[in-house]
Amino acid sequence: MKKLFTVLLAAFVLAVVNPTKSEAKVMYDGAEVVKGQTGKMTFKKDIKVYKKNPNGTFDSLVVKRNNFFRTYDIEKYGGKTFYQMGQYRVQATDLVVFKEVPLKIRSSFYNNPSYIYINRNSMYGNALYGTWFIGSDPDNSITNNGQQLTFCGGTDVGTIECLHYPGIDLKIAETKVSEIGVPFELTKAADFKQSPIKESITIKTLKKGRILYSEGLEINGYLYVTWKSDDNNQYTFWMPVNLLNPVVDK
Template structure:
């Protein structure tokens, strides 16, 4: 009994001296913000939203007026904007009230953030093009500038909305590391799932890393072809040894 008491006392003292560390919550506009969140939205009246199942069928959910919902990925094309609310996709309309989380707060969740342009309608920069933090200037009005030297004409800037960017972690991978593709994979021209598939990469193909992983995609080259490179889902790549 005495031995048990000593063990419990030791555990208590350790817990007091070394309390469990918990990361501070990130708050904005009276609510907690989480990693990957782009904003929050409410609806002006009860409305039905939908999600598409893998078999092509749809499930619906009725969301109540004035209830807050976190939004994550955003798609912009053909003059339309779509918000991802969990598994449900919602088109921006007059019934949707969206409030953006400032890009500075969104960036704070990443050690080495990279910014991917997700606006297909933005003619100033190609869809899927990415920027490093030092290449961008965050403005107080929610806009973001990318400025660059225009030769003898000085400096020129392109201006984006903060919501034009998907933020993700920049990860360096060993250049030349060889991988086998574990199942047929869609080779993308940019590291975005929604982007056009440029090439079907066949199961068993051997590729090599070109050094950068973004948004769950690794930039790879094809052995024997120095001209082609694609973005392939990391979870479909299996490391293999040297030749």
């Protein structure tokens, strides 16, 4: 993905900023779709769902058979799938009927969408958990009636290979572009992440006060930054934006 980033970043910087998306309602399958929604669920019988409180206790909610609920984040790990239904988390079972909102519709809420691979149960093609794609990359397209992301790229032997990623395995986030080379100070010790998502691989835990340099790309609340180590090596990965303060000349 880093290979694509350099080309795309230059294009973004030169591009005119897209206007704000329309406020008109987006409809699918007879219901309104909202930003961040991945699909909708119904249940084959009345069941109890739970949310975990910050103090470790749980609250429950009885959901009625055939009532429809919007779903947002999806997690796949340990051979299981979980849907976030507001504050409540529901495991996929035979009692849960999930219907996906097509990726094309989900993308319509974003000016410059990025797609993050979020399936920890399996690797597809070269995509590990956290692999990211920028939607405006000419190598990407939404195919299969808007249900999947297709990425076509060159291989080591000079041929073109196309891989198809199901929309349900992708999280969408806004892509923000800013000036390259801006220094930031880390406000507390934090994990330097391989990908712009919390559960991705930690490269190294950096200490408070480290100076990091922006590479001009922000996705999912993470800034792509370069850290120059004491041995003069450079490492470029992701750090949460809310832990970075711009360095002001005194």
